[in-house]
Amino acid sequence: MKKKHLSTYVVAVFTILSFYACKDEFxxxxxxxxxxxxxxxxxxxxxxxxxxxxxxxxxGKHSHADEGLTIGNAHIIYKVNDQQREIAQQxxxxxxxxxxxxxxxxxTLEVTAEGFEGVKSEAIVPNVIPIxxxxxxxxxxxxxxxxxxxxxxxxxxxxxxxxETTDYYAVRVRAINYKGYAYGQxxxxxxxxxxxxxxxxxxxxxxxxxxxxxxxxxxxxxxxAEWHMELQDSAYSYPIINNxxxxxxxxxxxxxxxxxxxxxxxxxxxIFSDASINGQTYTLHLNVATNATVSHYEFLMRYQVQxxxxxxxxxxxxxxxxxxxxxxxxxxxxxLLTPTPSNILNGVGIMGGYNVTETEWITKTYY
Numbered sequence: 001m002k003k004k005h006l007s008t009y010v011v012a013v014f015t016i017l018s019f020y021a022c023k024d025e026f027x028x029x030x031x032x033x034x035x036x037x038x039x040x041x042x043x044x045x046x047x048x049x050x051x052x053x054x055x056x057x058x059x060g061k062h063s064h065a066d067e068g069l070t071i072g073n074a075h076i077i078y079k080v081n082d083q084q085r086e087i088a089q090q091x092x093x094x095x096x097x098x099x100x101x102x103x104x105x106x107x108t109l110e111v112t113a114e115g116f117e118g119v120k121s122e123a124i125v126p127n128v129i130p131i132x133x134x135x136x137x138x139x140x141x142x143x144x145x146x147x148x149x150x151x152x153x154x155x156x157x158x159x160x161x162x163x164e165t166t167d168y169y170a171v172r173v174r175a176i177n178y179k180g181y182a183y184g185q186x187x188x189x190x191x192x193x194x195x196x197x198x199x200x201x202x203x204x205x206x207x208x209x210x211x212x213x214x215x216x217x218x219x220x221x222x223x224x225a226e227w228h229m230e231l232q233d234s235a236y237s238y239p240i241i242n243n244x245x246x247x248x249x250x251x252x253x254x255x256x257x258x259x260x261x262x263x264x265x266x267x268x269x270x271i272f273s274d275a276s277i278n279g280q281t282y283t284l285h286l287n288v289a290t291n292a293t294v295s296h297y298e299f300l301m302r303y304q305v306q307x308x309x310x311x312x313x314x315x316x317x318x319x320x321x322x323x324x325x326x327x328x329x330x331x332x333x334x335x336l337l338t339p340t341p342s343n344i345l346n347g348v349g350i351m352g353g354y355n356v357t358e359t360e361w362i363t364k365t366y367y
Contacts, residue, residue: 037071037119037347042314043107044125044354051076051087051095053111056348069093077110103127109351119347123311126355129169131159131307133359134283138366141245141287152242152287157305157359163279168315170271170308170354171249173288175239176361177297179232181207182215186225201225209291209298210367231300238268239292246285248272271310271318302361313343314352 038054053076054069070093078085078097085097101107105125112118134156143150161167187200203225205214212229219227243249249270286305293301310318320340342348 121351123353180299239288
Protein backbone atom coordinates (compact mmCIF):
# COMPACT_ATOMS: atom_id res chain seq x y z
CA MET A 1 0.00 0.00 0.00
CA LYS A 2 1.27 3.45 -0.79
CA LYS A 3 2.43 5.61 2.11
CA LYS A 4 -0.23 8.25 1.40
CA HIS A 5 -2.98 5.62 1.59
CA LEU A 6 -1.50 4.25 4.81
CA SER A 7 -1.23 7.65 6.52
CA THR A 8 -4.82 8.50 5.58
CA TYR A 9 -6.03 5.24 7.12
CA VAL A 10 -3.97 5.84 10.26
CA VAL A 11 -5.45 9.30 10.74
CA ALA A 12 -8.95 7.90 10.23
CA VAL A 13 -8.34 5.46 13.09
CA PHE A 14 -6.89 8.19 15.32
CA THR A 15 -9.81 10.48 14.54
CA ILE A 16 -12.30 7.82 15.60
CA LEU A 17 -10.36 7.49 18.84
CA SER A 18 -10.54 11.24 19.41
CA PHE A 19 -14.26 11.65 18.94
CA TYR A 20 -15.04 8.41 20.74
CA ALA A 21 -13.37 9.88 23.82
CA CYS A 22 -15.24 13.17 23.61
CA LYS A 23 -18.27 11.74 25.39
CA ASP A 24 -16.21 11.29 28.57
CA GLU A 25 -14.82 14.83 28.62
CA PHE A 26 -16.92 16.46 31.29
CA UNK A 27 -16.80 17.46 34.92
CA UNK A 28 -19.93 16.94 37.02
CA UNK A 29 -19.01 20.07 38.98
CA UNK A 30 -19.11 22.20 35.83
CA UNK A 31 -22.30 21.17 34.05
CA UNK A 32 -22.91 24.68 32.72
CA UNK A 33 -19.39 25.54 31.60
CA UNK A 34 -19.00 26.83 28.02
CA UNK A 35 -18.43 24.46 25.15
CA UNK A 36 -14.81 23.70 24.32
CA UNK A 37 -12.96 23.02 21.12
CA UNK A 38 -12.22 19.35 20.53
CA UNK A 39 -9.04 19.08 18.45
CA UNK A 40 -7.12 16.07 17.16
CA UNK A 41 -3.84 16.18 15.25
CA UNK A 42 -1.24 13.47 14.62
CA UNK A 43 2.06 14.79 13.22
CA UNK A 44 4.36 12.27 11.57
CA UNK A 45 6.78 12.09 8.65
CA UNK A 46 3.86 11.91 6.22
CA UNK A 47 3.52 14.71 3.66
CA UNK A 48 0.04 15.61 4.89
CA UNK A 49 -1.01 16.27 8.48
CA UNK A 50 -4.73 16.25 9.21
CA UNK A 51 -6.36 18.40 11.87
CA UNK A 52 -9.92 17.77 12.97
CA UNK A 53 -11.77 20.49 14.88
CA UNK A 54 -15.08 20.00 16.64
CA UNK A 55 -16.85 21.01 19.81
CA UNK A 56 -17.80 19.34 23.03
CA UNK A 57 -21.37 18.86 24.20
CA UNK A 58 -21.75 20.02 27.80
CA UNK A 59 -23.73 17.55 29.89
CA GLY A 60 -26.51 20.05 30.51
CA LYS A 61 -26.95 20.93 26.82
CA HIS A 62 -27.62 17.64 25.05
CA SER A 63 -30.68 19.20 23.44
CA HIS A 64 -28.38 21.13 21.12
CA ALA A 65 -26.53 18.04 19.84
CA ASP A 66 -28.28 18.33 16.48
CA GLU A 67 -26.36 21.52 15.75
CA GLY A 68 -23.42 19.41 14.62
CA LEU A 69 -20.07 18.72 16.23
CA THR A 70 -17.74 19.99 13.51
CA ILE A 71 -16.32 23.51 13.39
CA GLY A 72 -16.02 24.81 9.84
CA ASN A 73 -14.82 28.35 10.61
CA ALA A 74 -11.72 27.60 12.67
CA HIS A 75 -8.56 29.65 12.32
CA ILE A 76 -5.50 27.41 12.62
CA ILE A 77 -1.83 28.27 13.05
CA TYR A 78 0.33 25.22 12.37
CA LYS A 79 4.10 25.57 12.71
CA VAL A 80 7.00 23.21 12.12
CA ASN A 81 10.08 24.37 14.03
CA ASP A 82 8.49 27.87 14.23
CA GLN A 83 7.90 27.94 10.46
CA GLN A 84 4.20 28.42 9.71
CA ARG A 85 2.49 26.12 7.21
CA GLU A 86 -0.49 26.92 5.03
CA ILE A 87 -3.78 25.36 6.15
CA ALA A 88 -6.56 24.15 3.86
CA GLN A 89 -9.97 22.65 4.62
CA GLN A 90 -11.25 19.50 2.94
CA UNK A 91 -14.71 19.39 4.51
CA UNK A 92 -16.19 21.33 7.44
CA UNK A 93 -14.16 20.47 10.51
CA UNK A 94 -11.38 18.63 8.66
CA UNK A 95 -8.26 20.68 7.90
CA UNK A 96 -4.81 19.77 6.67
CA UNK A 97 -1.27 21.08 6.31
CA UNK A 98 1.01 19.90 3.50
CA UNK A 99 4.77 19.62 3.53
CA UNK A 100 7.45 17.19 4.67
CA UNK A 101 8.26 16.67 8.35
CA UNK A 102 11.16 14.77 9.82
CA UNK A 103 12.12 13.02 13.01
CA UNK A 104 12.62 15.49 15.86
CA UNK A 105 10.56 18.30 14.33
CA UNK A 106 8.65 20.33 16.91
CA UNK A 107 5.07 20.91 15.81
CA THR A 108 2.95 23.62 17.45
CA LEU A 109 -0.75 24.12 16.91
CA GLU A 110 -3.12 26.96 17.79
CA VAL A 111 -6.84 26.86 17.01
CA THR A 112 -9.43 29.59 17.48
CA ALA A 113 -13.08 29.79 16.47
CA GLU A 114 -15.87 32.26 17.14
CA GLY A 115 -17.60 31.57 20.42
CA PHE A 116 -14.84 29.35 21.81
CA GLU A 117 -11.74 29.87 23.90
CA GLY A 118 -8.59 29.41 21.83
CA VAL A 119 -6.58 26.23 22.30
CA LYS A 120 -2.98 25.23 21.71
CA SER A 121 -0.75 22.19 21.87
CA GLU A 122 2.63 20.82 20.84
CA ALA A 123 4.12 17.51 19.71
CA ILE A 124 7.40 16.09 18.47
CA VAL A 125 7.77 13.61 15.62
CA PRO A 126 9.27 10.43 17.17
CA ASN A 127 12.18 8.54 15.65
CA VAL A 128 11.88 5.41 13.54
CA ILE A 129 12.04 1.99 15.22
CA PRO A 130 12.77 -0.67 12.57
CA ILE A 131 10.96 -4.00 12.75
CA UNK A 132 11.46 -7.19 10.75
CA UNK A 133 9.17 -10.15 10.25
CA UNK A 134 10.67 -13.49 11.24
CA UNK A 135 8.06 -16.07 10.40
CA UNK A 136 4.48 -17.27 10.06
CA UNK A 137 3.14 -20.58 11.30
CA UNK A 138 0.00 -22.27 12.56
CA UNK A 139 -0.15 -22.63 16.34
CA UNK A 140 -2.58 -24.12 18.83
CA UNK A 141 -2.96 -21.97 21.94
CA UNK A 142 -5.06 -22.48 25.04
CA UNK A 143 -7.56 -19.65 25.36
CA UNK A 144 -8.38 -18.85 28.98
CA UNK A 145 -11.36 -16.76 27.94
CA UNK A 146 -12.84 -19.64 25.87
CA UNK A 147 -11.48 -22.46 28.10
CA UNK A 148 -10.27 -24.46 25.11
CA UNK A 149 -7.42 -24.73 22.61
CA UNK A 150 -7.78 -22.59 19.50
CA UNK A 151 -5.80 -22.44 16.26
CA UNK A 152 -4.17 -19.23 15.02
CA UNK A 153 -1.80 -17.89 12.42
CA UNK A 154 1.17 -16.68 14.48
CA UNK A 155 3.40 -13.93 13.15
CA UNK A 156 6.72 -13.28 14.85
CA UNK A 157 8.35 -9.88 14.40
CA UNK A 158 11.47 -8.45 16.08
CA UNK A 159 12.49 -4.90 17.00
CA UNK A 160 15.11 -3.28 19.25
CA UNK A 161 14.06 -0.82 21.94
CA UNK A 162 16.37 2.14 22.69
CA UNK A 163 17.90 1.88 26.16
CA GLU A 164 18.37 5.58 26.85
CA THR A 165 14.70 6.56 26.60
CA THR A 166 11.27 5.49 27.78
CA ASP A 167 9.35 4.53 24.67
CA TYR A 168 5.75 3.83 23.75
CA TYR A 169 4.45 1.75 20.89
CA ALA A 170 1.46 0.35 19.11
CA VAL A 171 1.37 -2.67 16.83
CA ARG A 172 -1.09 -3.82 14.21
CA VAL A 173 -1.28 -6.73 11.79
CA ARG A 174 -2.34 -5.89 8.27
CA ALA A 175 -3.56 -8.54 5.82
CA ILE A 176 -3.97 -8.34 2.08
CA ASN A 177 -6.39 -10.85 0.58
CA TYR A 178 -6.44 -11.66 -3.13
CA LYS A 179 -8.84 -12.99 -5.66
CA GLY A 180 -7.10 -15.26 -8.12
CA TYR A 181 -6.95 -18.65 -9.75
CA ALA A 182 -4.47 -21.40 -10.54
CA TYR A 183 -4.36 -24.31 -12.93
CA GLY A 184 -1.92 -26.86 -14.28
CA GLN A 185 -1.64 -29.01 -17.39
CA UNK A 186 0.48 -31.98 -18.41
CA UNK A 187 0.87 -34.74 -21.02
CA UNK A 188 0.34 -32.64 -24.15
CA UNK A 189 -0.98 -34.16 -27.39
CA UNK A 190 0.48 -32.63 -30.56
CA UNK A 191 -1.15 -32.16 -33.94
CA UNK A 192 0.40 -32.91 -37.34
CA UNK A 193 2.14 -29.53 -37.31
CA UNK A 194 3.91 -30.25 -34.06
CA UNK A 195 1.81 -27.82 -32.07
CA UNK A 196 -0.01 -28.70 -28.86
CA UNK A 197 -3.57 -29.77 -29.61
CA UNK A 198 -4.67 -30.40 -26.05
CA UNK A 199 -3.49 -31.71 -22.69
CA UNK A 200 -4.48 -35.12 -21.44
CA UNK A 201 -4.22 -33.98 -17.83
CA UNK A 202 -5.51 -30.72 -16.38
CA UNK A 203 -5.91 -29.40 -12.85
CA UNK A 204 -8.21 -26.51 -12.06
CA UNK A 205 -7.62 -25.48 -8.47
CA UNK A 206 -10.33 -22.85 -8.18
CA UNK A 207 -10.15 -19.54 -6.37
CA UNK A 208 -11.49 -20.38 -2.92
CA UNK A 209 -9.84 -20.62 0.46
CA UNK A 210 -6.85 -22.94 0.37
CA UNK A 211 -6.47 -22.80 -3.42
CA UNK A 212 -3.01 -21.22 -3.25
CA UNK A 213 -1.80 -23.86 -0.79
CA UNK A 214 -3.15 -26.53 -3.16
CA UNK A 215 -1.29 -24.83 -6.01
CA UNK A 216 2.02 -25.05 -4.14
CA UNK A 217 1.36 -28.67 -3.19
CA UNK A 218 0.53 -29.66 -6.78
CA UNK A 219 3.63 -27.87 -8.08
CA UNK A 220 5.80 -29.95 -5.77
CA UNK A 221 3.96 -33.19 -6.54
CA UNK A 222 3.88 -32.73 -10.33
CA UNK A 223 6.99 -30.71 -11.24
CA UNK A 224 6.84 -31.79 -14.89
CA ALA A 225 3.49 -30.06 -15.42
CA GLU A 226 2.99 -26.48 -16.61
CA TRP A 227 1.58 -24.37 -13.81
CA HIS A 228 -0.12 -20.99 -14.03
CA MET A 229 -1.23 -18.65 -11.25
CA GLU A 230 -2.78 -15.20 -11.55
CA LEU A 231 -3.62 -12.70 -8.81
CA GLN A 232 -6.53 -10.42 -9.53
CA ASP A 233 -8.25 -7.91 -7.25
CA SER A 234 -7.16 -7.43 -3.61
CA ALA A 235 -8.57 -6.09 -0.34
CA TYR A 236 -6.89 -5.01 2.90
CA SER A 237 -7.99 -5.80 6.43
CA TYR A 238 -6.70 -5.44 9.99
CA PRO A 239 -7.41 -8.72 11.79
CA ILE A 240 -7.91 -8.84 15.54
CA ILE A 241 -4.84 -9.98 17.48
CA ASN A 242 -5.48 -12.54 20.20
CA ASN A 243 -3.16 -11.12 22.85
CA UNK A 244 -3.27 -13.95 25.40
CA UNK A 245 0.02 -15.33 24.02
CA UNK A 246 1.91 -12.00 23.99
CA UNK A 247 2.91 -10.63 27.43
CA UNK A 248 3.41 -7.06 26.21
CA UNK A 249 -0.19 -6.93 25.02
CA UNK A 250 -1.80 -8.85 27.86
CA UNK A 251 -1.14 -7.14 31.22
CA UNK A 252 -4.29 -8.60 32.81
CA UNK A 253 -3.82 -11.12 35.61
CA UNK A 254 -6.27 -13.89 36.46
CA UNK A 255 -7.46 -11.82 39.44
CA UNK A 256 -8.09 -8.80 37.18
CA UNK A 257 -10.06 -11.02 34.84
CA UNK A 258 -12.18 -12.32 37.71
CA UNK A 259 -13.02 -8.75 38.72
CA UNK A 260 -14.27 -7.76 35.28
CA UNK A 261 -11.15 -6.27 33.68
CA UNK A 262 -10.32 -7.15 30.07
CA UNK A 263 -7.35 -6.43 27.82
CA UNK A 264 -9.08 -5.55 24.58
CA UNK A 265 -7.81 -2.75 22.35
CA UNK A 266 -9.98 -0.18 20.62
CA UNK A 267 -9.89 -0.26 16.78
CA UNK A 268 -7.17 -2.97 16.80
CA UNK A 269 -4.55 -0.40 17.86
CA UNK A 270 -2.47 -2.46 20.31
CA ILE A 271 -0.44 -0.16 22.55
CA PHE A 272 2.36 -1.09 24.94
CA SER A 273 5.35 0.48 26.68
CA ASP A 274 8.97 -0.61 27.02
CA ALA A 275 8.74 -0.85 30.82
CA SER A 276 9.62 -4.56 30.81
CA ILE A 277 11.89 -4.62 27.73
CA ASN A 278 13.89 -1.37 27.95
CA GLY A 279 17.02 -1.60 25.84
CA GLN A 280 16.27 -5.14 24.70
CA THR A 281 15.74 -6.76 21.32
CA TYR A 282 12.30 -8.30 21.56
CA THR A 283 10.23 -10.65 19.41
CA LEU A 284 6.47 -10.13 19.32
CA HIS A 285 4.21 -13.18 18.97
CA LEU A 286 1.02 -12.03 17.26
CA ASN A 287 -1.82 -14.53 16.87
CA VAL A 288 -4.64 -13.86 14.41
CA ALA A 289 -7.56 -16.06 13.42
CA THR A 290 -6.73 -18.55 10.67
CA ASN A 291 -9.92 -17.62 8.83
CA ALA A 292 -9.38 -13.84 8.94
CA THR A 293 -10.12 -13.49 5.23
CA VAL A 294 -12.28 -11.03 3.33
CA SER A 295 -15.34 -12.56 1.67
CA HIS A 296 -14.66 -13.42 -2.01
CA TYR A 297 -10.93 -12.64 -1.53
CA GLU A 298 -9.78 -16.03 -0.31
CA PHE A 299 -7.34 -17.31 -2.93
CA LEU A 300 -4.18 -15.94 -1.29
CA MET A 301 -3.37 -14.10 1.95
CA ARG A 302 -0.30 -12.11 2.94
CA TYR A 303 0.51 -10.52 6.30
CA GLN A 304 2.49 -7.50 7.39
CA VAL A 305 3.30 -6.14 10.86
CA GLN A 306 3.20 -2.39 11.50
CA UNK A 307 5.03 -0.87 14.48
CA UNK A 308 4.06 2.63 15.60
CA UNK A 309 6.47 4.63 17.74
CA UNK A 310 4.12 7.04 19.53
CA UNK A 311 4.52 9.99 21.88
CA UNK A 312 3.75 9.56 25.60
CA UNK A 313 0.69 11.80 25.29
CA UNK A 314 -0.82 9.65 22.55
CA UNK A 315 -0.09 6.48 24.52
CA UNK A 316 -1.81 7.80 27.64
CA UNK A 317 -4.77 9.02 25.61
CA UNK A 318 -5.37 5.67 23.90
CA UNK A 319 -4.69 3.76 27.13
CA UNK A 320 -7.41 5.75 28.89
CA UNK A 321 -9.89 4.81 26.16
CA UNK A 322 -8.92 1.16 26.48
CA UNK A 323 -9.24 1.29 30.27
CA UNK A 324 -12.78 2.64 30.00
CA UNK A 325 -13.78 -0.07 27.52
CA UNK A 326 -12.21 -2.86 29.57
CA UNK A 327 -13.56 -1.88 33.00
CA UNK A 328 -16.86 -3.73 33.31
CA UNK A 329 -17.29 -2.63 36.93
CA UNK A 330 -17.07 1.04 35.99
CA UNK A 331 -19.44 0.58 33.09
CA UNK A 332 -21.91 -0.97 35.52
CA UNK A 333 -21.50 1.90 37.99
CA UNK A 334 -19.52 -0.01 40.64
CA UNK A 335 -16.25 1.91 40.24
CA LEU A 336 -15.04 5.25 38.91
CA LEU A 337 -14.02 5.88 35.33
CA THR A 338 -10.70 7.66 34.80
CA PRO A 339 -11.16 10.85 32.75
CA THR A 340 -9.57 10.80 29.31
CA PRO A 341 -6.33 12.84 29.45
CA SER A 342 -5.80 15.66 26.97
CA ASN A 343 -2.83 17.82 26.03
CA ILE A 344 -5.01 20.42 24.27
CA LEU A 345 -4.68 23.51 26.48
CA ASN A 346 -8.12 25.06 27.19
CA GLY A 347 -9.82 22.34 25.15
CA VAL A 348 -10.10 18.58 24.77
CA GLY A 349 -8.69 16.06 22.35
CA ILE A 350 -5.14 15.03 21.56
CA MET A 351 -2.06 16.12 19.66
CA GLY A 352 0.12 13.05 19.41
CA GLY A 353 3.10 12.35 17.20
CA TYR A 354 3.88 8.98 15.66
CA ASN A 355 6.23 7.24 13.25
CA VAL A 356 5.24 3.95 11.67
CA THR A 357 7.45 1.25 10.16
CA GLU A 358 6.31 -1.82 8.26
CA THR A 359 7.76 -5.26 7.75
CA GLU A 360 7.99 -7.02 4.43
CA TRP A 361 4.92 -9.00 3.39
CA ILE A 362 4.89 -12.70 4.26
CA THR A 363 2.72 -15.14 2.31
CA LYS A 364 0.55 -17.75 3.97
CA THR A 365 1.54 -21.00 2.25
CA TYR A 366 -0.64 -23.41 4.21
CA TYR A 367 -4.37 -23.89 4.54
